[in-house]
Amino acid sequence: MAWILALPVLAVGFVLATLLLRHRGRPAVRLFLGANAVLLVAALIVLVLATGAGGAGAAPTVAAQAADTTAGGNWAALLGAAISVAGSSIGAAIAVAYTGAAALAALSERPELFGRAMVIVGLAEGIAIYGLIVAVILIQRA
Secondary structure (H helix, E strand, O other), X not given: OHXXXXXXXXXXXXXXXXXXXXXXXXXXXXXXXXHHHHHHHHHHHHHHHHHHOOXXXXXXXXXXXXXXXXXOOOHHHXXXXXXXXXXXXXXXXXXXXXXXXXXXXXXXXXXXXXXXXHHHHHHHHHHHHHHHHHHHHHHHHO
């Protein structure tokens, strides 16, 4: 829901940034670099506060440690699964875009190459399947 509300703000910000870059040039780039640096520092502060807030200096009990390993201890495996699926899907999309365009170009000249062209496009799509397999293995180990 927050993304739906923030989307018009992002669109207006993009338009304003484009207009500012067209009219101001180099000072606008410095302004954007400064804003990016401020946002980076703010994000790092939030990250440090978020990761340090859970401990509070108290030693965790055995029950708290057991609950942590069962409930939230598998976050790294789930994050790795998400990264593997996202990365392989993006890579497969790029590969299919290039091979599909080349296959259509080849088919327009020689239609008898349909079988070979589809095999090449299928091999490019296999990249996404490999990422999915890695994600399933990581989720099973979590």
